[in-house]
Amino acid sequence: MQTLSNRLSYSLGLVCLCLVTAACTQLPQQAASTQKTSAPLAAEHQLATGVMPTENTGRQDINFESVRKAPPTAFLDIGDSQPAQCPQTGNKTCRVPDQASIPKDFWAHLRGQFNLALHLNEPQVQAQLNWFIANPDYLTRVFKRGALYLPHIVTEVQKADLPMEFVLLPVIESAFDPFAYSSGRASGLWQFIPSTARLYNVNIDWWYDGRRDLIDSTNAATAFLLDLGQTFDEDWLLALAAYNAGPGTVKKAMRKNRTRQRSEAFWQLDLPRETKGYIPKLLALAAIVKRPEQYNITLPDIVPETQIVAFELDNQIDLALAAELAEISLEQLYRLNPGFNQWATHPMGPHRLIIPAKQVEVMAENLALQPQDGQMRWIQHQIRAGETLGGIAQHYDMSVNALTQVNHLEGPQIIAGDILIVPTPVNPPLAYGLSSSGRSAKRRQHYETRYGAPPQNYRVKPGDSLWSIAKAHGIKVGQLAKWNGLATRAPLRAGENLLIFNERPVDERQTTAPASTMNAEATLRSVYYRVRQGDSLSKIAARFNTTVSAIEAENAFLNRQKYLQPGDQLTLVLNVRKPR
Structure with missing residues (x-):
């Protein structure tokens, strides 16, 4: 009996040992599984204690929020949860974003x-x-x-x-x-x-x-x-x-x-x-x-009201229209998206806009009501005999590369009778205050307000210079250059249009441009450049995408010396929206 009991005890011990061994072999897998399923909870706990989670989902995501919950598909998706749906936008569905959560401090x-x-x-x-x-x-x-x-x-x-x-x-x-x-x-x-x-x-x-x-x-x-x-x-x-x-x-x-x-x-x-x-x-x-x-320094608060997010789009869109859809000002949209040089997003992308987080839902709803073919304005240009791609691009205030890109051309060769499509802004240039054309339009508006009359348009002829045009109209070269946003020694192209105003004495206190017009120069920056061995004005102008005459206009000392010397310091006034 005792022998039987001992055998039963021995057998029972073996069974228990096997069960324990089997359970132990499952522990690593279960731990890993538990870790995966509890990660969102751990992340929320970290956020609650003011610590931002550090896990990386491995996707190419864009997340402007310190919370790492799933954003709308109007964003690049970084989560797997399915929050409430909002209206369809083209071939995409946007989702209502979670509340932005910047740590309390x-x-x-x-x-x-x-x-x-x-x-x-x-x-x-x-x-x-x-x-x-x-x-x-x-x-x-x-x-x-x-x-x-x-x-x-x-x-x-x-x-x-x-x-x-x-x-x-x-x-x-x-x-x-x-x-x-x-x-x-x-x-x-x-x-x-x-x-x-x-x-x-x-x-x-x-x-x-x-x-x-x-x-x-x-x-x-x-x-x-x-x-x-x-x-x-x-x-x-x-x-x-x-x-x-x-x-x-x-x-x-x-x-x-x-x-x-x-x-x-x-x-x-x-x-x-x-x-x-x-x-x-x-x-x-x-x-x-x-x-x-x-x-003894106080740092300013970083508050949730400053929260911004990236809203994904399907294609190119006019920025004035985008601002309307997001129900924000066009200037605010430009300042949130300073990478855009022109009046629209890039035809090849990125097809996204940074907007205030609180405007995502209204943007999605308004975009759902806007047909895709209404997000840009295109015109057809039939090529005439003798026209060049450069001339057409200049007529529409575009670069040759941009016109080539939107028409999928392999080179600059064009054929009379063919049709080119040309993107044009939905609104007048003045509406796009921080684009290059917008700055020109605001400059004209400023001087029209100052002088109380529209300008005369002068078409440049072969052999013309700012000096000869100014002399013929009895005005100063510097004033003519200012009216047209040019340096005083800027070369002119035949066929170019210049604005000439009928200048009259005005109380200087009344000629200050309103704050809204000051944005015309918002993207001009002065930089200082120290001349190096082997430099020339033409090399420096090419390097910074400016002109020799513009450099000379800002550096009067160049007129007093015959050669550019290493160590000379030049002041360069540059439009940072020009591609370099």
């Missing part, structure tokens, strides 16, 4: 993720820190300007697993001005030069400059910084130096120190002066954001 959330050593004992960092402390109003202005962009930048920097101090880089690069432009031809929030921008798939042409677009430029910046981090073994100070001066410059300085058996750390490298101040400036700014009370 944006700055506390950001500083909680800082991890770079700030090197506050370095004299350069202390010098930059003292400057910021002495100029608190500057930080207030810049961060208020950046309130629109910061939530998205935080999300993208975190998603790329970069140091969160890099969120502050646009302060150093552009002061959060998307129209910022440097003498090195760098443009946008992240200050990309054309070659680097194109290397990271940022489009730059007549229609669009992605360096000024929040989404495209931030994607490129995070990708570039990741590549630099890999190049310099995640020595982030060296990576930042390379972002500013170029990886070749940093590697050369490192090789020089290696040869001399010196340290290859950033602080010991022989780098350009600008780069030597670049990293200390960022570290000083990070120190202030980390402990603003220590420096």
Whole structure:
């Protein structure tokens, strides 16, 4: 009996052991499954405690919100949940977005993720820190300007697993001005030069400059910084130096120190002066954001009202119509989408617009009622004998490349009798205040108001110059140039139209342009360029997409010296909406 009992006990023990073993083999799979299903709950818990989730869904998503719930399909989709449906828009269904959720204290959330050593004992960092402390109003202005962009930048920097101090880089690069432009031809929030921008798939042409677009430029910046981090073994100070001066410059300085058996750390490298101040400036700014009370500085609130989202479209759309559909002003739409140079989105994309989050639902509803063929205005141009593609493009104020693109032409050759389709704005040019044509229209309106009469139109003849036309009409060359937005030595093209006003004395106090007309010059930026060995005015003009006469008009000293000298400083007034 005892033997039987022992055998039963032994058998029962074996069965239990097998069951336990089988259960243990299932634990890893069940844990993984549990982790997947609980991720949304964990994310919501993190949001509730003011911590942004860091998981990446692996899709090419655009998320301007610190919440990571599923947005409408008017956005690039990043979630799998199915919220309430809203009206059909073309072949897409938009979904009502979840409420935007910026952490209650944006700055506390950001500083909680800082991890770079700030090197506050370095004299350069202390010098930059003292400057910021002495100029608190500057930080207030810049961060208020950046309130629109910061939530998205935080999300993208975190998603790329970069140091969160890099969120502050646009302060150093552009002061959060998307129209910022440097003498090195760098443009946008992240200050990309054309070659680097194109290397990271940022489009730059007549229609669009992605360096000024929040989404495209931030994607490129995070990708570039990741590549630099890999190049310099995640020595982030060296990576930042390379972002500013170029990886070749940093590697050369490192090789020089290696040869001399010196340290290859950033602080010991022989780098350009600008780069030597670049990293200390960022570290000083990070120190202030980390402990603003220590420096008696108050950072402005980043509030939910600044929340913006990307609304996806099916095709090209006139921006005036888009503003109507979103029920916002056209100027606001331009400022949210500064990458667009013209009066419409790019025919080849991106087919999306950044709009206030609270306008998504009304945009979707209005777009559902708008036929797709009514989103752009097209006219047909029948090619006449003797016409050229360049002449037709000039007539419609387009670039040859843009006209070639919309007509799918393989080259500039055209045949008389063929039809070209030409995109034209739905509204008059004056309505598109921040486009190139809009600025010209607002300039005309300003002078018509000032002089109380419309201008005379003068068609330029072969051999004409601004000087000869001004002399013939008894006016000053400078005034004629101002009326037409030209430099005083600008070359003229035969057939070009010039505006000539009947000038009369007016009280200067009454001639100040109203605030609305000031937008005509909103995208002009002055930059300073130091002449290098081998430079000429024609080379500099070609580099910055301007003219020799425009450079001469802004630099009177050039008339007093025979040759351009290395080290000369030139002032260049540039329209940053012109593709470069």
